[in-house]
Amino acid sequence: MKKLEYIKKIAIVAACSLLIWGMPASSQDKNIETAHAAPAITVMKDQQYGTDLMQGMDIYLLPNRDKNTPLVILVHGGGWMAGDKKDADFMKDFMLNKGFNVININYRLGNQTNIHYREIIGDMDKAIQYTVAHAKKWNIRKSKYIFWGGSAGGHLSLLYAYRYDPKNRISAVISLGGPTRLDDNGMIEGAKKEDLEGLLPIITGSKWNPGALSPDYQNASPYYSKKFIPSMLVHGEKDTIVPSSQAKVMADKLKQEGIDYQLIVLPNAGHGGEGSPEENAIDLQKRMVDWVIKYSK
Numbered sequence: 001m002k003k004l005e006y007i008k009k010i011a012i013v014a015a016c017s018l019l020i021w022g023m024p025a026s027s028q029d030k031n032i033e034t035a036h037a038a039p040a041i042t043v044m045k046d047q048q049y050g051t052d053l054m055q056g057m058d059i060y061l062l063p064n065r066d067k068n069t070p071l072v073i074l075v076h077g078g079g080w081m082a083g084d085k086k087d088a089d090f091m092k093d094f095m096l097n098k099g100f101n102v103i104n105i106n107y108r109l110g111n112q113t114n115i116h117y118r119e120i121i122g123d124m125d126k127a128i129q130y131t132v133a134h135a136k137k138w139n140i141r142k143s144k145y146i147f148w149g150g151s152a153g154g155h156l157s158l159l160y161a162y163r164y165d166p167k168n169r170i171s172a173v174i175s176l177g178g179p180t181r182l183d184d185n186g187m188i189e190g191a192k193k194e195d196l197e198g199l200l201p202i203i204t205g206s207k208w209n210p211g212a213l214s215p216d217y218q219n220a221s222p223y224y225s226k227k228f229i230p231s232m233l234v235h236g237e238k239d240t241i242v243p244s245s246q247a248k249v250m251a252d253k254l255k256q257e258g259i260d261y262q263l264i265v266l267p268n269a270g271h272g273g274e275g276s277p278e279e280n281a282i283d284l285q286k287r288m289v290d291w292v293i294k295y296s297k
Contacts, residue, residue: 041096042138049130052108055123057130058085059138060092060102067141070296071101073131073170075124077151077177080110080117080203091148098289101140103131107156116205117159117220124160128169144171146292151242151271152203154178155222158250162225172230172295174288177271179242180233180250181223183213223253230260232291234284236269236276262287 042061049055062069072095074088085104092102107123108115128145135142147170149157154175161170182200197208206214218224231254235247244265251263264284269276273284 047130049105049127050123054106054108055126056085056106057127058092058104060096060104061138061140062096062099062101065101065139067135067139068296069099069101069140070144070146070292071103071131071141072146072148072292073128074102074104075147075149075153075157076104076106077149077153078109079199080120080152080156081199082109083152088148088150088153091150094285095148095292098292100146100292103127110202112202116216117156117203118205120156120203121160121164124156125164128165132169141296143167143169144296145169146171146295147173148176148288149173149178150176151178155180155203158222158231159220159225161229161231162222162227170229172232172291174232174234174291175247176234176273177236177239177242178233178246180221180246182221183217184223184246184249223250228254228257228259230291230295232262232264232288234264234266234273236266236271236273238268238275239271241271262291 040063042059042063044059046056047059049057074085074091074095076083076085076088078084078087085106088104092104095102105124105127107120107127110116110120131140131145132142147157147161149155154173155178157173158175158178158180161173182204200208200217204214204216204220206216231250233247233251235242235244237244247263247265251261254261264287266273266276266280266284269280273281
């Protein structure tokens, strides 16, 4: 159990470290405060899109927005069973500064009993439906939303966009360190048995049985979807929580299917991008902005 708690903490902290490289937090906060004074942005915190307390979202809308302004939906990480939308606030600040509206969602956290990938995906769908229903009132777009997800949030973003978006509201995804194929040997070869038995059953809803995995391990994997959309797959070269092979195998699948993708393996980086040279962070920032603009048109 101690090992599992440690993994949870690492997943949360690491998923929130990307884009902070070489940029002191105090300096970044100051830039945000100067660029977007509080009264200039419409901020709606903890808007409930469902009846559960975890079914809430924070909404940030630019003052000069219109229906063509890109909208990025943030999905936090945390090993599926931990984390909070506030963990993705660093990305909220970054996206707002680049001229994008932002919605930062919470979802019910997974557990060993009744909350697994289907329930979490259902929460994400409710959040999107709530957004679409309020689009006219908020003067925002109703489609071509961009998902950004870190770690478990990357996995959930890819899974929803590929398999659970019948109205094609999501036009592209950015996944940072997200698992893509839960039954892949590359996903499990470096993990501890007790961690696999604790983490993967939470998202799949089925016990970890390496000799005969339940179909839920494929059903919960973006890799086995029948539909795919443009995806930017960012992964640390030295990620010891989710191996970079998870991004590479997904990239190979997208290439095979003729889907636009970018595979960005950050040299010397860990799960959240920590350890990668500053120039790589700067390049990634630009490529993410270009990706959002491209697939918001």
